[in-house]
Amino acid sequence: MSTQDAREVSDKLMIELRNMNKWYGDFHVLKNINLEVKKGERIVICGPSGSGKSTMIRCINRLEEHQEGDIIVNGVELTNNLKNIEIIRKDVGMVFQHFNLFPHLTVLENCCLAPIWVKKEPRKQAEATAMQYLERVKIPEQALKYPGQLSGGQQQRVAIARSLCMNPDVMLFDEPTSALDPEMIKEVLDVMIELADEGGMTMLCVTHEMGFAKRVADRVIFMDAGQIIEENEPHEFFNNPQHERTQLFLSQIIQH
Amino acid sequence: MKYDLEPTLPAPSSTTGVIGWMRRNLFSNATNSIATLIIGYFLVTLLGPALQWAFIDSDWFGDSPAACTSGGACWAFITYRMDQFMYGFYPETEYWRINITFLIFAVAIIWLVTDKTPYKGYVSIFVLFIYPVIAFYLLYGGSFGLEVIETHKWGGLSLTLVLAIIGIVAAMPFGILLALGRRSNMPIVKAFSVIYIEFWRGVPLITVLFMASVMLPLFVPEEITFDKLLRALIGIILFQSAYMAEVIRGGLQAIPKGQYEAADSLGLSYWKSMSFIILPQALKMMIPGIVNTFIALFKDTSLVLIIGLFDILAIVQAANSDSAWLGFSTEGYIFVAFVFWVFCFGMSRYSQNLEKRLQTGHNTR
Numbered sequence: 001m002s003t004q005d006a007r008e009v010s011d012k013l014m015i016e017l018r019n020m021n022k023w024y025g026d027f028h029v030l031k032n033i034n035l036e037v038k039k040g041e042r043i044v045i046c047g048p049s050g051s052g053k054s055t056m057i058r059c060i061n062r063l064e065e066h067q068e069g070d071i072i073v074n075g076v077e078l079t080n081n082l083k084n085i086e087i088i089r090k091d092v093g094m095v096f097q098h099f100n101l102f103p104h105l106t107v108l109e110n111c112c113l114a115p116i117w118v119k120k121e122p123r124k125q126a127e128a129t130a131m132q133y134l135e136r137v138k139i140p141e142q143a144l145k146y147p148g149q150l151s152g153g154q155q156q157r158v159a160i161a162r163s164l165c166m167n168p169d170v171m172l173f174d175e176p177t178s179a180l181d182p183e184m185i186k187e188v189l190d191v192m193i194e195l196a197d198e199g200g201m202t203m204l205c206v207t208h209e210m211g212f213a214k215r216v217a218d219r220v221i222f223m224d225a226g227q228i229i230e231e232n233e234p235h236e237f238f239n240n241p242q243h244e245r246t247q248l249f250l251s252q253i254i255q256h
Numbered sequence: 257m258k259y260d261l262e263p264t265l266p267a268p269s270s271t272t273g274v275i276g277w278m279r280r281n282l283f284s285n286a287t288n289s290i291a292t293l294i295i296g297y298f299l300v301t302l303l304g305p306a307l308q309w310a311f312i313d314s315d316w317f318g319d320s321p322a323a324c325t326s327g328g329a330c331w332a333f334i335t336y337r338m339d340q341f342m343y344g345f346y347p348e349t350e351y352w353r354i355n356i357t358f359l360i361f362a363v364a365i366i367w368l369v370t371d372k373t374p375y376k377g378y379v380s381i382f383v384l385f386i387y388p389v390i391a392f393y394l395l396y397g398g399s400f401g402l403e404v405i406e407t408h409k410w411g412g413l414s415l416t417l418v419l420a421i422i423g424i425v426a427a428m429p430f431g432i433l434l435a436l437g438r439r440s441n442m443p444i445v446k447a448f449s450v451i452y453i454e455f456w457r458g459v460p461l462i463t464v465l466f467m468a469s470v471m472l473p474l475f476v477p478e479e480i481t482f483d484k485l486l487r488a489l490i491g492i493i494l495f496q497s498a499y500m501a502e503v504i505r506g507g508l509q510a511i512p513k514g515q516y517e518a519a520d521s522l523g524l525s526y527w528k529s530m531s532f533i534i535l536p537q538a539l540k541m542m543i544p545g546i547v548n549t550f551i552a553l554f555k556d557t558s559l560v561l562i563i564g565l566f567d568i569l570a571i572v573q574a575a576n577s578d579s580a581w582l583g584f585s586t587e588g589y590i591f592v593a594f595v596f597w598v599f600c601f602g603m604s605r606y607s608q609n610l611e612k613r614l615q616t617g618h619n620t621r
């Protein structure tokens with residue numbers, strides 16, 4: 001736990017969700033979500049399947065559109081204004097459950113594409129940055145391979161590197177390890193832990209890896225039926241859950 | 257308990273000679289044997305005389321029907337007029353212009369379809385943007401000291417190829433735009449694309465060609481004299497782009513949603529994510545479908561004969577009624593069929609080959 005002391009969380013708000021509501025057709029999927037995340041904070045979101053975790057973090061970079069309330073990321077409000085969406089997406093990286101690497105591009109090209117075409121970096125510089133991040137996720141030697149030639153764990157690490165290459169302020173993780181074979185989960189979590197320990201990066205992770213949550217989270221959020229039911233710092237959250245639904249959920253995932 | 261490693265052995269030999277092969281493949285059971293015998297009987301009774309007629313009793317060269325004395329096919333009719341069948345009424349002294357035009361094209365295409373040739377990107381750009389200009393000045397002339405050859409003098413196989421190649425290359429970008437339009441969120445764009453595609457897909461090409469040759473002149477001012485070939489080309493492109501759009505739409509639909517989301521989350525704009533992520537994957541996946549539409553179009557170009565353009569079929573048909581060479585239309589039609597078959601078979605093989613490669617390719621996910 002000593003490394004956690006080294007982290008700083010500033011007072012600056014990075015993400016604000018205010019009375020946010022979302023419907024899929026008639027289905028009220030997110031109900032009155034209020035959430036403030038400070039710059040550099042690491043948040044783990046858990047809850048039963050279908051509770052709206054993915055939908056909530058996908059609203060933050062506008063992969064899904066919310067209908068009511070405000071979402072403000074790094075001082076920019078998410079509206080239908082395409083300029084704002086563009087700015088926010090440059091600041092927010094996302095890692096998906098199924099990696100979503102581009103299969104027709106090499107690992108290096110996957111990492112360089114957005115820096116070159118979105119941030120207009122010169123190719124040489126983008127490649128150098130990409131190699132640096134591939135080293136950090138410990139697969140520089142795979143740079144010239146195609147995603148299909150890599151294992152799931154390697155692909156997910158590439159996906160993390162690809163997001164980091166855009167030098168985002170916020171990283172969203174949507175169950176990054178739940179599509180992986182058991183023996184590959186650790187290599188991905190290790191990379192995420194390292195990223196968290198470095199400090200400075202605001203992280204929102206949807207995950208059921210409770211060890212990871214205890215190790216890195218500043219706050220754990222529990223969602224059920226489209227609502228935030230409970231939030232607390234990890235020690236309290238796991239040892240002293242307040243809400244009975246949280247207790248039930250925790251008992252279920254610990255038993256299995 | 258400890259196990260020893262087994263040695264790696266060569267695969268058992270499977271060649272047991274011709275008899276063994278026949279027994280296994282042609283006469284493996286009663287049904288197979290009967291099928292072999294029936295098909296064999298027809299092959300011998302039909303193919304034998306056909307080969308006799310086409311090759312053994314045939315005459316290949318000569319400048320009049322009198323040269324055909326063997327009683328079989330008179331291929332002299334074809335060889336004597338080969339130039340016309342290839343080049344139409346293009347002046348003989350200018351044949352080299354057609355030859356160079358198609359030679360450049362053939363080299364570029366072979367370059368593109370061969371594995372591991374460098375600079376494929378530049379060659380594609382050349383074919384799409386620079387080559388059309390070169391081809392225009394070579395074929396039509398009017399500049400660089402080349403005399404103008406009006407399009408009504410074009411004909412034969414070269415005209416067929418001009419129609420098919422321009423048709424397919426020009427329909428491609430329109431097809432892509434229509435396919436994207438059909439999947440667009442903007443209602444107007446979407447409605448336009450759907451109506452366009454469904455309209456052209458519901459009309460036979462032959463009607464389109466009639467409309468292009470008869471109706472188009474009614475709508476444009478009299479001063480603008482629209483070239484007949486150009487009119488046919490416009491009709492073909494409008495028609496073909498609708499089919500192309502549907503093929504490409506199939507490819508777009510096959511791309512997993514996660515690819516769009518990953519591109520979005522990286523901040524790529526719509527056009528960038530289409531150009532770098534979605535279309536390269538969709539087009540690659542759809543190459544067999546695109547080749548299929550191309551084969552269909554290639555054969556359909558022969559319909560231009562009804563509006564008075566002399567593609568290879570029309571020109572052979574015209575030659576059939578030459579009074580000096582009456583009675584050789586069988587040879588003529590077989591020749592046309594053979595030419596079409598060679599091109600279509602080549603494309604079909606290429607597409608099968610590609611399909612196989614794409615299936616086993618390293619980056620198919």
Ligand SMILES: Nc1ncnc2c1ncn2[C@@H]1O[C@H](COP(=O)(O)OP(=O)(O)O)[C@@H](O)[C@H]1O
Pocket residue numbers: 024027029047048049050051052053054055056
């Ligand atoms: N595109 C969609 N259309 C309709 N309903 C959806 C869609 N995506 C998700 N849902 C529904 O919204 C609810 C929340 O989904 P999701 O955010 O994926 O849950 P979680 O990530 O917590 O498992 C689920 O009931 C799901 O069925």
Ligand SMILES: [Mg+2]
Pocket residue numbers: 053054055174175
């Ligand atoms: Mg989810």
